Amino acid sequence: MLAGQPKYRQAAIRRRWKLETYQLIHDCHQKYNWKIDLMCKWAKIARSAYYKHFDPQRQSSQREERDKRIEAKIIAIAKSNHSLFGTEKMTMAVNRQMSDERPIYHKTVYRLMCINGISSQKPRYQKPKFKHTTPEKTVENKLKREFNASKPNEKWCTDITEVVAPGLPKAYLCTVLDLYDRYPVGYAISKHNDTALVQSAYEQAIQAYPTAHPLFHSDRGFQFTRAPFQNQLKKQGMMQSMSRVGCCIDNGPMEGWQGLIKEMRVVLHSQVASYDELNESICKTIDYYINQDPQKRFNGLTAGEMRQEAMKGNIKNCPIAPNHRIEKYWQEIHEKKIKEAKKILS
Incomplete structure (x- = not known):
């Protein structure tokens, strides 16, 4: 499934798998009372990472929040013009719409486009x-x-x-x-x-x-x-x-x-x-x-x-x-x- 995918999309898919694994461990612990330590060992993930993910005091970082805003703009622009723009023009288009924030670089746009499977058509x-x-x-x-x-x-x-x-x-x-x-x-x-x-x-x-x-x-x-x-x-x-x-x-x-x-x-x-x-x-x-x-x-x-x-x-x-x-x-x-x-x- 990962073969042939851009590296940024591969990283996003791996992260999504890890988040789904966290949720699966949480559900099994709630429903069947299985031990969290044992399930983390089976899934080959750090127990501390699992607890950090479900920490109620954990807040999204500024980068994560900014990425969410940029990602929403990218998806909206791609839907409006049927994915006409490649990375370069998408970067310019997003900067035009988010001119009140600091400049957005093309690598950020490329990464988020890869994660969402958006490319020029x-x-x-x-x-x-x-x-x-x-x-x-x-x-x-x-x-x-x-x-x-x-x-x-x-x-x-x-x-x-x-x-x-x-x-x-x-x-x-x-x-x-x-x-x-x-x-x-x-x-x-x-x-x-x-x-x-x-x-x-x-x-x-x-x-x-x-x-x-x-x-x-x-x-x-x-x-x-x-x-x-x-x-x-x-x-x-x-x-x-x-x-x-x-x-x-x-x-x-x-x-x-x-x-x-x-x-x-x-x-x-x-x-x-x-x-x-x-x-x-x-x-x-x-x-x-x-x-x-x-x-x-x-x-x-x-x-x-x-x-x-x-x-x-x-x-x-x-x-x-x-x-x-x-x-x-x-x-x-x-x-x-x-x-x-x-x-x-x-």
Whole structure:
């Protein structure tokens, strides 16, 4: 029963067994008048531990009382979002709700989540296959993977993804995302992956921020390479940027955000019976992300809270933390190319 369980859960199970043994010894002594000393010896537990457990003057320690409060918050949050959060986000969420107490560390949350068998329920997706199209007009990659932004409406990126549910038509989601705070400034949902979908998302973003002139980054889908759409961006005073062919990492934040939203939707709204319900579940998931999903990069604030602070003039500098594993990977690729070039020259 203990094999394969996390160490914190193993410790909790052992403790529960010990408490049940204490209770069993107590019941047998009351009902059958069996000797406590003998039963403690059979159960291989200290007699002093048994008496201490049933000491009427014994009180819970401050840590035990605090753990109970934290545990109640963890269980309530997990029930409210169907165990959407892992340890990191659960820690931020609990700290938001218990801000009047001293900070709660992730090891405490991890321990209590293990004890209660709570873990993140995010599913994994297979990447959909898309048909290649011939672009009408392309532009260079001006973003160049500089995903940090110093203020709102400085850099926008966009993409289209399909959201699927068993037995229902696909829903296509087009989102315009601000790279400063990962805030969706505009999005649209449709049964068709067409120009009207992109136009609707773009117009929603412009209506929300009519004076914005950001760098507008996308892939080379036909919806973004059309001359009318490019002219529209120029009229708005936007500079267009496009990912290179076959380099989805050039639009990495957008790709990651879409995957996050689809994972969250399945956990928060797993049962949808119609296309309208699927559409509604996407909207509710985006709203949950904006208002209730704490971000480590923003020190526990949500994307919506970051946006509200920025609109008040309180611009916060929250650069993306470096990923040393990816940096090492690209360094190895670079060194390999140099070696191959030297071999060719020699």
